[in-house]
Amino acid sequence: MSQIQTIADVITIAGLPVAVVTLLFSFWEARANRRATSAAIYLAVVQSMREEWRAFDKASPDDQEDHLAEVLNLTEIACGIEADGILAGRSGKFLQHSIDGILNSIDKSPNLQALVSKLRTHEHTFVESERYRARRLRKRTKDAAHSTRGPP
Numbered sequence: 001m002s003q004i005q006t007i008a009d010v011i012t013i014a015g016l017p018v019a020v021v022t023l024l025f026s027f028w029e030a031r032a033n034r035r036a037t038s039a040a041i042y043l044a045v046v047q048s049m050r051e052e053w054r055a056f057d058k059a060s061p062d063d064q065e066d067h068l069a070e071v072l073n074l075t076e077i078a079c080g081i082e083a084d085g086i087l088a089g090r091s092g093k094f095l096q097h098s099i100d101g102i103l104n105s106i107d108k109s110p111n112l113q114a115l116v117s118k119l120r121t122h123e124h125t126f127v128e129s130e131r132y133r134a135r136r137l138r139k140r141t142k143d144a145a146h147s148t149r150g151p152p
Contacts, residue, residue, distance in 0.1 A: 031088075038091035041081065046098045049074045053102070068115050072126060075102050079132035099132060 049071060056067035078099050081087060087095055106112045120126060 035089040035091070038087040038089055042087060042091040042095050045074060045078050045081065045095070049078065049098065049102065065115055065118065068112070069119050071102065072116065072119060072129070075099060076126055076128045079128040082132060083128060083135075096136075100136070103129065103133065 052067050052070040052074060056064055056071060059067050078095055082092065082095055082099065085092070106116060116126075
């Protein structure tokens with residue numbers, strides 16, 4: 001009986017490092033898959049936003065409203081994705097830059113602001129975009145406060 005117990009102990013001891021390495025590899029693989037998925041989500045959303053933005057630029061004034069509505073709907077989706085923290089790695093930062101670019105373009109153009117106002121049909125329209133703006137403003141304010149204090 002003791003010989004069987006010794007063999008079992010040796011197998012257990014030898015199997016432990018293999019199990020640990022396998023577990024670490026699984027975590028690494030899951031992290032890599034999450035980042036790849038994030039990149040794919042980012043590319044799909046941003047490509048759609050760019051296509052609609054280009055279509056808006058090329059559209060006649062009568063058709064621009066429809067294209068801007070699509071840009072804003074896609075931006076709303078992007079803001080929801082960003083708020084949910086779905087994107088891993090640098091994809092989240094890239095998405096923030098894309099959202100900021102669109103929202104800044106709208107903020108700088110009175111014509112676009114007028115079209116956006118026309119598209120706000122309910123109080124829940126573009127809620128995620130407004131929440132995103134508020135989060136980014138809080139972060140910028142916090143970062144500015146930290147940078148003006150200087151080193152401790």
